[in-house]
Amino acid sequence: MAxxxxSDHEMGGVILDGLFLNCPHFWGEKRIGNEDTSNIPIKNMMESIWVHAYPNSRGLDDPLLNPASDPNLSRLGCRKVLVYVAGKDILRGRGWYYKQALRKSGWRGRVKVVQVQGEEHDFGVRFPDTPNAVRMLQNFAAFLQLD
Structure with a gap:
C-alpha cells in the first residue's frame, strides 16, 4: 500500500506521513539472521502460512512477503519508517533487512529499527500493558510528531 x-497515479495523490511496522511478518527464500538457527517446525510454519494465505503468490520472494525483492521499493510513499522487532522473534532479522533494502533501493526517507530484547513476536499486541509495549506506543506517538 505504501x-x-x-505513485500518484495509482492512489489519487494520497500522501502518507510515515509507516510503522510492528514485528512485521516478512520472509524470503534466502535464510537471514537467526532463521537458520531456529527450529525446523517454526520455519516450516512460516512458509506454510504464506502458501495458504496467498496460494497464487510468486513464492517466498513475492514482494508482499519479501518487500526487499520489490523493484519499486524506492517509491515507498512516505518519508519516514519505524520498524519494531522483538529479540526472541524468528522474524527479527527481516526488520533489519528491510532497513538495509530501503537504503539500498535509493529511497530517500528516514528509517529506524528498534529491537526490543526479551520479547516475542507481536508482544505489543498480545501484552499491551507491559512496560515494553507501553514504551513502544510512546515511541510510536513521538514518531508521528517527527518532521
Whole structure:
C-alpha cells in the first residue's frame, strides 16, 4: 500500500506521513539472521502460512512477503519508517533487512529499527500493558510528531 501511495497515479495523490511496522511478518527464500538457527517446525510454519494465505503468490520472494525483492521499493510513499522487532522473534532479522533494502533501493526517507530484547513476536499486541509495549506506543506517538 505504501509503495502504491508513492505513485500518484495509482492512489489519487494520497500522501502518507510515515509507516510503522510492528514485528512485521516478512520472509524470503534466502535464510537471514537467526532463521537458520531456529527450529525446523517454526520455519516450516512460516512458509506454510504464506502458501495458504496467498496460494497464487510468486513464492517466498513475492514482494508482499519479501518487500526487499520489490523493484519499486524506492517509491515507498512516505518519508519516514519505524520498524519494531522483538529479540526472541524468528522474524527479527527481516526488520533489519528491510532497513538495509530501503537504503539500498535509493529511497530517500528516514528509517529506524528498534529491537526490543526479551520479547516475542507481536508482544505489543498480545501484552499491551507491559512496560515494553507501553514504551513502544510512546515511541510510536513521538514518531508521528517527527518532521
Amino acid at each position: 509503495i502504491r501511495a508513492g
